[in-house]
Amino acid sequence: MRRVAITHVAQSSGVESKESLMDFTYAINKEILDKAGLKREEVGCIIAGAADIFHSGLSCANAFDWDGIGAFLKEGSRAEESAFSFIYGCMRIMSGHFDTVLVTALVKGSENPDNDAITSFYGDPFYLRPVGLNESAVAAMQMRQYLERYGITEEQCAKVVVKNRGNALFNPYAHVKKRVSIKDVMDSERIYDPLKTLECSPKSDGVVAVLLASEKRARKLTGKPVWLTGYGSSMDHFIPGDRDLLNGQLKTAAARAYKMAGIRDPQKKIDVAEICEPYAFQELLWCEHLGICSEGQGGKLIDSGMTQMDGALPVNPSGGVLATNPYPARGLYRIAEAALQIKGQAGEHQVDKKVRTALAHSTHGFGGQCHSVVILSS
Amino acid sequence: MSKEEHRIVKGQVMVPYELALGRTWCHFFDCLKEEKIMGKKCRKCSRVLVPPRSFCPRCFEDMEEWVEVSQEGVVETWVYVNMPFFAQELKIPFISAQIRLDGSDSGFIHQIAGIDLSDFDKVRERVKLGDRVRAVWSTEKKGNILDIAYFEPVK
Numbered sequence: 001m002r003r004v005a006i007t008h009v010a011q012s013s014g015v016e017s018k019e020s021l022m023d024f025t026y027a028i029n030k031e032i033l034d035k036a037g038l039k040r041e042e043v044g045c046i047i048a049g050a051a052d053i054f055h056s057g058l059s060c061a062n063a064f065d066w067d068g069i070g071a072f073l074k075e076g077s078r079a080e081e082s083a084f085s086f087i088y089g090c091m092r093i094m095s096g097h098f099d100t101v102l103v104t105a106l107v108k109g110s111e112n113p114d115n116d117a118i119t120s121f122y123g124d125p126f127y128l129r130p131v132g133l134n135e136s137a138v139a140a141m142q143m144r145q146y147l148e149r150y151g152i153t154e155e156q157c158a159k160v161v162v163k164n165r166g167n168a169l170f171n172p173y174a175h176v177k178k179r180v181s182i183k184d185v186m187d188s189e190r191i192y193d194p195l196k197t198l199e200c201s202p203k204s205d206g207v208v209a210v211l212l213a214s215e216k217r218a219r220k221l222t223g224k225p226v227w228l229t230g231y232g233s234s235m236d237h238f239i240p241g242d243r244d245l246l247n248g249q250l251k252t253a254a255a256r257a258y259k260m261a262g263i264r265d266p267q268k269k270i271d272v273a274e275i276c277e278p279y280a281f282q283e284l285l286w287c288e289h290l291g292i293c294s295e296g297q298g299g300k301l302i303d304s305g306m307t308q309m310d311g312a313l314p315v316n317p318s319g320g321v322l323a324t325n326p327y328p329a330r331g332l333y334r335i336a337e338a339a340l341q342i343k344g345q346a347g348e349h350q351v352d353k354k355v356r357t358a359l360a361h362s363t364h365g366f367g368g369q370c371h372s373v374v375i376l377s378s
Numbered sequence: 379m380s381k382e383e384h385r386i387v388k389g390q391v392m393v394p395y396e397l398a399l400g401r402t403w404c405h406f407f408d409c410l411k412e413e414k415i416m417g418k419k420c421r422k423c424s425r426v427l428v429p430p431r432s433f434c435p436r437c438f439e440d441m442e443e444w445v446e447v448s449q450e451g452v453v454e455t456w457v458y459v460n461m462p463f464f465a466q467e468l469k470i471p472f473i474s475a476q477i478r479l480d481g482s483d484s485g486f487i488h489q490i491a492g493i494d495l496s497d498f499d500k501v502r503e504r505v506k507l508g509d510r511v512r513a514v515w516s517t518e519k520k521g522n523i524l525d526i527a528y529f530e531p532v533k
Contacts, residue, residue, distance in 0.1 A: 018384040057389060111386075117464035125397055127429050130523050131488050132459055132466065132474045140457035141476060148507050190498060193458035237435055241476050241485025242427070245455070 014175025049082025168319025206326025232256025331362025
């Protein structure tokens, strides 16, 4: 297999855009091609990361998206989970079929109903939807088990919000920029007890583009290629009651990614992580499953300060999903942010250490039904 | 961009669907009408799943044996939903819960009610993980999941 590098990234702010989805998409794709000095005709293949009907009000929405990504006359494909779009794009290069692939994920969250309404349609109409499930409700059920089984406190979960919203102040692309205290989080409305409003991610707009290239091409396009060194993904059962919500498939996905990247001790080897945490406690639980701390130690992890911007293993220096949640695009945002950290181009939220290896994570579905882990290296 | 330039088109889409239940789920809902909760047992891994499946998702083998499970079980986890959202017909607040029915090997998702839900702090005192709950049946049966009206605490 050939090596694949991320050569360039471009991203929009998560704030509501008043442009049409087509124009919003075009602007970021034009930006990334300009950065790379490429003409549209020179890009080999296009992979989109977008969800249609529920997230954009359009059926077969990629048909609408293609022109804004520059896909005319090209081979292209689409996945709803943008981490999958990323790996499909990588595979087009690994296989030797293309030397450049543009992966773009997009959504205008501001244009469609609340995430809770949309994710209630993840539930089947026979068993789950009629009894009130959506992504937030299942996350809350998962959180209650997490608190009970390991003695994690609600304050420890709230600290994740304080950290990530704090980091977002330094990210020009973040959506919600407001410093919050533990008390603010604890006093926010208990909408899905034990989940409180401020522990749930917002709903954002977002277009993010990642340009991939083969080794030979990447070295011509950039002095700082970021290499894909590991990838793993795994799916759990659909019905939450068929699984252990605290022992899902992230461990499997991570093990696959670490094996491919040759990582034995993730805590030592990973310099920075961008983790998909639509609900605050999930950052702690996912850190356990990623081997950043051991089982049941997520609370102590946040207390230790290790995952702070200036800690030994900063998690979500961008502010994460709790600050910016362009739902189907959020996985590719994590990948783009991890690449920027390796390139040393994250700007004000660049971590103050040498970043050789970065982890990006994405999740989709009730309580983390599906997980993807991407390892990038300098 | 001026307000005039930020024009939007409002839309609401209603599309009818007809989703087949299949034989296994038809039988499950027919049994609910008779106030029986049925699961299916996998002959390979011996797990009993509720709701029943026509195949075991782990073993990927046909599940043929019907087993009636208990109408009582243990609360594995729950959420107090106090947030209205579009297309949700349930009246808030309500409790969604995952319940391990005696004789089954999976968590059954339904609701807990029959207690005072108005005071949240009292609810937290009243409902604990590991508590036993029992099915309460709707008087009028429609052959759907809400033929079980809810689960109520046993005590």
